[in-house]
Amino acid sequence: MHTQNTVDLSPKSLDFRGRIYIMMGSAAICFLLVISGYWSLQVRQKERYEKLGEQYRIKTKPITSSRGFIYDRNGSLIAQNRPTYNLAVLRDEMEDPWSELRPQLALFLGETEALLDERFAKAKDQPISQPVILQENISFKESLRARRNLRRFPGLHIDTTERRFYVNGHLFTHVLGHLGESTKQELKRNPKLKLGEMVGKTGVERAYDGALTGVDGVWEIHIDNKGIYRKKEVKTPPQPGKNLYLTLDLELQQLAYDSLAGRSGSVVMMEIKTGEILVYLSSPSFDLNLFTERFSTRRWNELNNSSKNPFLNRPVKGVYAPGSVFKLVTALAALKYNKITPMTRYFCNGSLTMNDYTARCHAAAGHGSVDLEQAIRHSCNVFFYNVALDLDIDQLASVATELGFGNKSGVDLIGESKGLVPTRDWKRARYNKMWYPGETLSVVIGQGALLVTPVQLVVFMATVADDGRIPTPHFMSKYGKNANYDYFDHQPRRIDGIPEEYYDILKSGMWQVVNHARGTGTAAAVKDYDVCGKTGTAQLINFDSDSDTKDKAFLNAFFAGFAPRYKPEVAIMVLVEQAGAGGQEAAPIAGRLFTNYRQRFHKLEEP
Amino acid sequence: MRRFKFIDKSHMIVVLLLGIIGIVLIRSTSLGTATSSIYWKKQCFWIVAGTVIYLVMSAYDYKKLISKANIFYIIGLVSLVAVLYTRPINGATSWFRLPFMSIQPSEVVKIATILMVVRFYKKADERRTSLRDFLLSAVLIGMPVALIAKQSDLGTAFLYLPFFVIPNFLIGNKESIYVTVGGLVVVVLLVLGLVHKPDWFFFVKPYQRARIVSYIYPDKDTANRGWQVHQSKISIGQGGLLGQGLGKGKQTKMGFLPAQQTDFILAVAGEELGFVGMSTIFGLFIFLFWRSFQIALESRDMGGSMLVVLVIGTLLVQLLFNAGMMIGLVPTTGIPCPLISYGGSSMMTTMALLGLIQSVHNDRYVNT
Numbered sequence: 019m020h021t022q023n024t025v026d027l028s029p030k031s032l033d034f035r036g037r038i039y040i041m042m043g044s045a046a047i048c049f050l051l052v053i054s055g056y057w058s059l060q061v062r063q064k065e066r067y068e069k070l071g072e073q074y075r076i077k078t079k080p081i082t083s084s085r086g087f088i089y090d091r092n093g094s095l096i097a098q099n100r101p102t103y104n105l106a107v108l109r110d111e112m113e114d115p116w117s118e119l120r121p122q123l124a125l126f127l128g129e130t131e132a133l134l135d136e137r138f139a140k141a142k143d144q145p146i147s148q149p150v151i152l153q154e155n156i157s158f159k160e161s162l163r164a165r166r167n168l169r170r171f172p173g174l175h176i177d178t179t180e181r182r183f184y185v186n187g188h189l190f191t192h193v194l195g196h197l198g199e200s201t202k203q204e205l206k207r208n209p210k211l212k213l214g215e216m217v218g219k220t221g222v223e224r225a226y227d228g229a230l231t232g233v234d235g236v237w238e239i240h241i242d243n244k245g246i247y248r249k250k251e252v253k254t255p256p257q258p259g260k261n262l263y264l265t266l267d268l269e270l271q272q273l274a275y276d277s278l279a280g281r282s283g284s285v286v287m288m289e290i291k292t293g294e295i296l297v298y299l300s301s302p303s304f305d306l307n308l309f310t311e312r313f314s315t316r317r318w319n320e321l322n323n324s325s326k327n328p329f330l331n332r333p334v335k336g337v338y339a340p341g342s343v344f345k346l347v348t349a350l351a352a353l354k355y356n357k358i359t360p361m362t363r364y365f366c367n368g369s370l371t372m373n374d375y376t377a378r379c380h381a382a383a384g385h386g387s388v389d390l391e392q393a394i395r396h397s398c399n400v401f402f403y404n405v406a407l408d409l410d411i412d413q414l415a416s417v418a419t420e421l422g423f424g425n426k427s428g429v430d431l432i433g434e435s436k437g438l439v440p441t442r443d444w445k446r447a448r449y450n451k452m453w454y455p456g457e458t459l460s461v462v463i464g465q466g467a468l469l470v471t472p473v474q475l476v477v478f479m480a481t482v483a484d485d486g487r488i489p490t491p492h493f494m495s496k497y498g499k500n501a502n503y504d505y506f507d508h509q510p511r512r513i514d515g516i517p518e519e520y521y522d523i524l525k526s527g528m529w530q531v532v533n534h535a536r537g538t539g540t541a542a543a544v545k546d547y548d549v550c551g552k553t554g555t556a557q558l559i560n561f562d563s564d565s566d567t568k569d570k571a572f573l574n575a576f577f578a579g580f581a582p583r584y585k586p587e588v589a590i591m592v593l594v595e596q597a598g599a600g601g602q603e604a605a606p607i608a609g610r611l612f613t614n615y616r617q618r619f620h621k622l623e624e625p
Numbered sequence: 626m627r628r629f630k631f632i633d634k635s636h637m638i639v640v641l642l643l644g645i646i647g648i649v650l651i652r653s654t655s656l657g658t659a660t661s662s663i664y665w666k667k668q669c670f671w672i673v674a675g676t677v678i679y680l681v682m683s684a685y686d687y688k689k690l691i692s693k694a695n696i697f698y699i700i701g702l703v704s705l706v707a708v709l710y711t712r713p714i715n716g717a718t719s720w721f722r723l724p725f726m727s728i729q730p731s732e733v734v735k736i737a738t739i740l741m742v743v744r745f746y747k748k749a750d751e752r753r754t755s756l757r758d759f760l761l762s763a764v765l766i767g768m769p770v771a772l773i774a775k776q777s778d779l780g781t782a783f784l785y786l787p788f789f790v791i792p793n794f795l796i797g798n799k800e801s802i803y804v805t806v807g808g809l810v811v812v813v814l815l816v817l818g819l820v821h822k823p824d825w826f827f828f829v830k831p832y833q834r835a836r837i838v839s840y841i842y843p844d845k846d847t848a849n850r851g852w853q854v855h856q857s858k859i860s861i862g863q864g865g866l867l868g869q870g871l872g873k874g875k876q877t878k879m880g881f882l883p884a885q886q887t888d889f890i891l892a893v894a895g896e897e898l899g900f901v902g903m904s905t906i907f908g909l910f911i912f913l914f915w916r917s918f919q920i921a922l923e924s925r926d927m928g929g930s931m932l933v934v935l936v937i938g939t940l941l942v943q944l945l946f947n948a949g950m951m952i953g954l955v956p957t958t959g960i961p962c963p964l965i966s967y968g969g970s971s972m973m974t975t976m977a978l979l980g981l982i983q984s985v986h987n988d989r990y991v992n993t
């Protein structure tokens with residue numbers, strides 16, 4: 019009984035040895051378990067843990083790429099970049115909470131706490147690695163002072179970035195446009211953008227933003243467990259944006275700018291065959307660098323509230339009654355629909371009375387009996403009033419539309435206005451009223467509801483000069499220095515149904531406007547360069563028909579033309595707002611520009 | 626000292642090899658970092674000192690030690706109580722700070738406890754074992770465990786657990802086995818239930834549950850407790866098959882891995898030496914334990930056998946728990962890797978324990 023329950027404790031006993039073997043087996047199983055755990059981690063999941071490790075060790079930061087430079091057609095630099103210093107805080111490197119850092123910084127920077135707080139709060143939605151800019155565009159000296167004190171305020175950071183700099187900021191204001199921080203809407207359109215990144219807002223900067231913007235590179239920053247930088251290397255180098263060569267000509271632009279001398283208006287000069295724009299001026303302008311520097315609220319309000327509206331991009335967004343320049347369109351329409359022939363003559367006694375309404379010619383005494391060429395030369399209203407009696411408004415509108423009025427010219431700027439060519443349908447839709455024949459009288463001389471943009475006018479000039487071929491105006495072509503880029507390659511569009519003779523009659527008339535002793539635009543004449551053109555003096559209000567004294571302030575002066583008469587090279591459109599007669603105010607400017615163009619660009623005919 | 630002649634050379638060579646691997650790894654953690662290079666030099670000293678203790682132990686008759694076990698045991702308990710009145714280091718009162726070194730009594734008391742357990746069961750030799758014996762032994766082991774737990778050194782206390790199970794298992798004390806296994810199953814079920822079916826444990830407060838979950842699944846709480854394991858898993862995972870090369874570990878060099886020289890030394894090995902290196906280290910340990918099991922089997926004295934198996938038990942649990950916690954298999958507790966981790970007390974204790982095995986081995990040749 020005793021032996022029955024006694025355990026044999028001798029090491030030689032089978033039970034005892036068996037239990038040791040069981041323990042050996044269990045130990046082996048435990049080892050197997052642990053080793054297989056290591057196998058799983060090190061062999062099967064290696065890549066996963068490598069990635070995880072990088073997340074801790076390696077942080078990436080963008081290397082901002084520089085924006086492409088912009089040159090004029092001769093390679094003169096007109097837009098470049100300059101270094102700029104912004105004082106910022108890095109929220110992920112701050113050691114004290116903002117509430118403690120704020121008063122120290124306010125003291126150091128000499129700003130109010132409320133202002134700093136406001137700027138800090140603005141970055142709330144941005145990722146935490148994005149620096150919060152407290153002071154923008156500080157001077158180099160200020161940046162040095164901040165740099166010396168960086169250690170006193172952990173998280174303080176000097177953000178060295180590039181700022182756009184426009185060499186002739188006031189010259190190319192509207193065509194270049196400006197940059198601004200991207201908005202949420204723009205982010206939706208272009209998902210590659212980052213919030214707050216500088217993007218083109220207007221002009222060429224916007225239209226060619228994609229080409230000008232480079233691709234940001236990536237910094238790879240190796241950090242240790244305390245977040246201290248150990249190594250910093252470029253993972254992907256940034257690709258700078260492309261440099262663009264515009265078709266603009268700095269010298270001509272400067273000449274146009276000087277000629278307008280700050281008066282409101284617009285000058286557009288374009289090569290006829292190619293559609294390359296040489297001059298694109300909207301006046302008054304302002305220094306574009308105001309947008310990249312600290313734009314004071316006072317200065318902004320001053321510009322924004324100015325009655326001269328300097329922010330308006332006149333050549334493509336300004337819409338005007340073109341005045342007498344439009345008579346050329348009327349002439350083409352009347353010829354096309356056989357309402358007149360080149361021989362048709364009307365007698366001008368100074369006015370035409372229709373029903374109870376008397377429409378007057380600008381020469382009170384009248385021009386006598388005039389044919390079409392003479393009517394163009396003198397800009398005789400009565401001749402065209404008589405045409406209006408036969409010509410239907412819809413016929414006129416169809417020709418005007420075909421010539422590009424009422425449509426976008428296709429210029430490579432965003433936000434171009436279409437202008438307005440009134441028709442019966444338009445009036446019914448707009449005012450729910452029928453068209454009165456009296457209204458046609460206004461439209462044929464370029465008044466009334468008609469609205470055109472300066473660019474449409476210069477394209478029209480090129481169309482007349484080139485016998486019905488409509489070029490597409492542009493600032494960028496795929497030819498020349500932009501050859502590598504696939505930008506602009508539009509063939510001119512040809513207008514049907516208007517024979518070349520009709521253009522010749524117009525050209526003859528336009529040649530006389532400038533070169534005939536009694537023409538209205540003689541101020542545009544250039545020696546040895548057959549300038550053709552048409553003046554226009556558009557009324558901004560309806561003058562009392564009996565009033566003789568017409569205030570200059572209510573007259574827009576136009577001159578549109580081209581040169582030379584044969585083998586035409588360049589078309590122009592000059593508008594001086596609220597200045598008076600086109601022949602006196604606009605034509606001399608055109609003359610000056612033509613002179614310069616002839617000297618520098620005109621190809622002398624081979625003997 | 627004629628016992629030296631009989632020493633098991635392969636056992637000793639493997640012990641020294643593992644110690645040298647430890648030195649190399651500790652050296653590697655100081656390469657290219659701000660970590661002081663004093664650690665590997667001190668570890669060299671501990672290995673030399675440990676080897677001396679190993680040899681002294683192997684030359685000494687373990688039976689004499691067992692007979693004096695109660696004295697060691699009482700001294701041990703006193704030291705464990707005394708250490709509670711020292712100034713805490715990192716929140717634990719586990720160290721006696723001496724001018725040249727710090728002594729961790731909870732490590733050294735392991736030896737006394739093992740000897741005491743063997744002494745206790747040697748007496749049980751003559752009579753029937755019972756639940757009463759088990760409970761008595763539980764009190765014997767439980768006292769140091771409770772004192773060590775009071776130091777907030779749960780890891781070391783955990784290493785005493787094999788002492789409850791192994792002797793009873795070896796002598797076939799069925800009742801104690803039932804109680805142990807049954808108790809373990811209940812604890813495991815309770816913990817699993819708490820983690821996965823919190824609804825059933827409405828009486829446990831949420832923060833208490835959170836604490837337990839983070840203890841069991843440190844990966845779910847990478848911000849605090851889980852951070853160490855998270856980083857050690859990354860280090861080991863990055864090592865791949867062949868490792869990054871000695872002194873070239875990315876995660877360890879950048880300082881993300883905590884306690885590199887001590888508890889997490891195997892993560893350094895994992896990253897720098899890869900799976901091949903880890904397998905080599907495990908292979909050496911497996912050989913060491915296999916040899917020790919052989920010694921236990923060959924011993925003609927039941928006390929010697931039990932002594933060897935107890936030493937194997939505590940070192941095995943220590944190694945596997947340390948290796949397992951590196952890869953998140955088991956909860957993180959402050960357990961160093963035997964023979965490899967930096968640390969004097971641990972090295973001395975481990976060497977002494979392994980020396981006892983050697984002593985049992987030599988005994989076979991001496992007392993013929």
